[in-house]
Amino acid sequence: MNMMGSLVALLVALIWKPDFEEWRLGWDIKLFARIFSGIMISGMAFAVIVWCVDANGPVFVSMFRPVRLVVVVIVASLILQEPIYSGSIIGTVILVGGLYLVLWAKKKEMKSMSNPVETNRTDRNVV
Structure with a gap:
């Protein structure tokens, strides 16, 4: 992941600033x-x-990755004074709602796995 990120950053930097004098890093x-x-x-x-x-578990790590996008929208608005568009707000609501639903379902699944007696009793009532 770091290697691909470095490669993409290098390509963008080469296109943006092709002058290698601006790339020079000193020992400072x-x-x-x-x-x-x-x-x-x-x-x-x-x-x-x-x-x-x-x-x-791995579900929580993968589910919190979209939160970075929400943080970027908030920080860009507060620090960089960028306007927040309706698409950003709608996307944020969808991301947070989806995250909540997955975490709610995971919590429910964990409860049912820890109480197998209740799961069996519930299954008999449904059938």
Whole structure:
């Protein structure tokens, strides 16, 4: 994932700024800050993902990925003063609603797996 992200970023950067003089990094605090933040963010993200998979299972990790889009809309509006369009609001509502439904269903599934007696009793009443 990091390799493909780097490749895409490189292609976009080559198209956006083809002058290699602007690409030059010196041995200064800017280079250290970029390397440090890249390593720390990747490391922290990996640690949080591993913890979440260990604690709750892989469904929760995959379901919270769309939340990044919601955060991007909010941060772009607050910090970058970008307008929020109706499509962003509708998409946010759909994403949060879908996330809620999946987590609700997963919680219900976990309850039924922990109480097999109630599941069997419920099945007999339905049939």
